[in-house]
Amino acid sequence: DVKVTQSSRYLVKRTGEKVFLECVQDMDHENMFWYRQDPGLGLRLIYFSYDVKMKEKGDIPEGYSVSREKKERFSLILESASTNQTSMYLCASSLGAGELFFGEGSRLTVL
Amino acid sequence: QQQVKQSPQSLIVQKGGISIINCAYENTAFDYFPWYQQFPGKGPALLIAIRPDVSEKKEGRFTISFNKSAKQFSLHIMDSQPGDSATYFCAASWGNYGQNFVFGPGTRLSVLP
Structure with missing residues (x-):
């Protein structure tokens, strides 16, 4: 079964902190988003x-x-988190221009 | 224009009824039109998709109707069930890597038992 795994489901960070969101896919897909x-x-x-x-x-x-x-790994980095970056972040992968396979999301709150 | 417009924003349907969600696009370069279903706490998952060389595609209770001349496409859910309650996103894309996916804002569907 295809899988896109986002390591952190929920994060709470403070303004100015550096944030790493990790994503791993096991489908050998070329494209990640x-x-x-x-x-x-x-x-x-x-x-x-x-x-x-x-x-x-x-x-x-x-x-x-x-x-x-x-x-297999695609990381998103927020160098200096701001409150307007509070959001749900979704990682996806695909083979070519077809179906996107999504992870379950990382909900980030920046205080 | 890269936007995909989607309506309605929310939809309430009785069990057994038909749910209809509509989308419209401007960019004639789009060549792939998928619908994604998202349950709370989950990522979106592909439900059904169509390419512009056909006017309709049916998979079980789910049907996409596609009108190339009007640049519109819609999702019909027949015999709607409470388990269909989710957020639905239409999308359109073009390009070799899928990098040009454009998503509609989503429709929250609630099917009442």
Whole structure:
């Protein structure tokens, strides 16, 4: 069964802290994505990666960075968390341009 | 225009009824139109998808109707069940890596027993 695992389901951080969100997929997918989900706004793409060490900005990359050192792992980094980054973060992977497989999400609260 | 518009924002249906959610897009480059279902506390999961070369696709109780000329597509859930209560997202995409997925804002469906 396909699986995308986000290691932290719930996090509470303070303004200015550095935050790491980890995502691992076991499907040998080339493509991995980080989305942000906010009520009424749907899912918005932060960054995606189509290969190891490759990354491309999505629609809302400001305040975020990513790292993909291994094919199965894609990390989202908030260098200095701010309250407007309180949100649900969803990691996804895909093979080619087809179905996106999502993790269960990481709910981040920044105080 | 990269937006995908979705309506209604919320929907309440009686058990056994038909649930209908509508989406519209502008970008004619989109070539893949999936619907995702999300239960509370879970990530979205693919429900059904269609490509623009067909006007309808049916999988069990779920049907996508696609109108290429109107740039609209809709999800119909027949014989709606309380277990269908979830948030539904339409989406549209193009591109070689799936990087151009655009999601609608979502519809929260509640099916009353």
